[in-house]
Structure formats: C-alpha cells, structure tokens
Amino acid sequence: MSVFISFENTMKKNNLQHRTRYIAFVAASVDGRISLGSKALPHWTSREDWEFFQDSLSRIDAVVVGRNTYELAAKRLRKRNTFVLSSRPKTLTRRGTVTFVNPANVDLPKLLERHRSVAVLGGGAVYRFMLERKLLDEIFVTIEPLIFGRGKEMFVGGTRTVRVSLLSVKRLNRTGTLLLHYQINHQQP
Numbered sequence: 001m002s003v004f005i006s007f008e009n010t011m012k013k014n015n016l017q018h019r020t021r022y023i024a025f026v027a028a029s030v031d032g033r034i035s036l037g038s039k040a041l042p043h044w045t046s047r048e049d050w051e052f053f054q055d056s057l058s059r060i061d062a063v064v065v066g067r068n069t070y071e072l073a074a075k076r077l078r079k080r081n082t083f084v085l086s087s088r089p090k091t092l093t094r095r096g097t098v099t100f101v102n103p104a105n106v107d108l109p110k111l112l113e114r115h116r117s118v119a120v121l122g123g124g125a126v127y128r129f130m131l132e133r134k135l136l137d138e139i140f141v142t143i144e145p146l147i148f149g150r151g152k153e154m155f156v157g158g159t160r161t162v163r164v165s166l167l168s169v170k171r172l173n174r175t176g177t178l179l180l181h182y183q184i185n186h187q188q189p
Contacts, residue, residue: 020112023060024120024127024139025053026154033151034124048172049142052179056140061115066126070098083112085126109135124156131155131162134186139164145176162186 027045028034057063063077067086070077082098092111093100101111112118120130130136141154164182172179 020109020115021117022064022120022130022135022137023056023117024122024130024136025056026122026127026139027053027142027144028154029144029146029148029151031147031149032154033148034122034154036148036151044146045142045144046173046175046177048177049144049179052140052142052172057119060117060119062112062118063121064112064118064126064130065121066123069121069123069126074098081115083108083118085129103129108133124153128155128158131184132158132160136184138167138184139182141180141182142172143178143180 026034027049029044057080060080062081062083064083064085065073065077067084067088070082070084078096078098080097084098084100085103086100087102087104089100089102090105091102092106099111101108120126120136127136163185165185167181167183168179169181170179171177
C-alpha cells in the first residue's frame, strides 16, 4: 500500500510542477541481473511485481525503451506512447504510437517535454543513458529472490557514480520479493 501511495504522491507533485518526471522500473535478481539474455523478456518475476508494474504503467503518459526491449514487447508497447532509443534510425520515425529515435540526433528532453510522466523500461544501456543525462528522477527496483550468476546488468557501461536516496521498501510476497523505491540525486556523490 505505501508503494502505491508514494507513486501517487510522485504523480501529484508532477502535476503541480508540470515538468516531465522520468521514472525507471527495473526487475532484478539479487545479484543485479535484469535478464539471462537479450532475446527474452523476464518470465521469472513474481505476480506481485507484475501487478505493481501494470498498475504503475496505467498512470504513465509515455514509455522509453531500447530497441531490444521493444522487439521483445512490441505488441504490448504499441498500445502506449512509446519512444524506442536506437542508433539505427537516421531521423525520427513514427509508426502509430511508437516513435523510433536516435538519441544522438534528437533533443530527447525536448521531444518528451509534453508528457508529465515517462516510464523508462530498459534495458541496461537505456537505464545508463538516461541516468548519465540526468533523465531519471526515480527508480523502482523489484528484487526477486534469485541469483543468476550471469546475465544482463541493470546499468551497462556507466561512467559516473550517482547517489540515490531510499524512499521506501516493501516486501511484496512471502517468498521475499522486495520493491525498493529510490530518488535519484544528480549532484556529485
């Protein structure tokens, strides 16, 4: 319950300020892996995480994903205002509600400024890209009680350290799934 309240408070604050709020949603193993490979969506997350994620997305205006994540979840993402970050397109390309963007060629904050809330859904390179450009305000991390020992990292190839502040912790089920909610502090650590 406290997690939903904090998400609601985030959205209320954003409505008053009318500044785009960037919120990352990550499901990870205990050892910080977000998937076992790049060709499959995580089917190892709990029902409780899925319910939280879907409820949260129902209040989001737009979604940012990488090309691999989009290709895996295209059917679901076509129903949303989706921005796919990829180095492939030379120019901005729109297909219905999906916009393909080469972030090297576009002012991403300007492109997204009409949206009050933007969910950043990964993968690891997208999380890092958004973080290093100060385009992440909050992050919800679901820790599932699994250790992979291999797989894709949560943040790939980062170059700077960023301090975060813990806003809340909630145990989602009896097996030990935890939901952590952090605020990103973009000042130097």
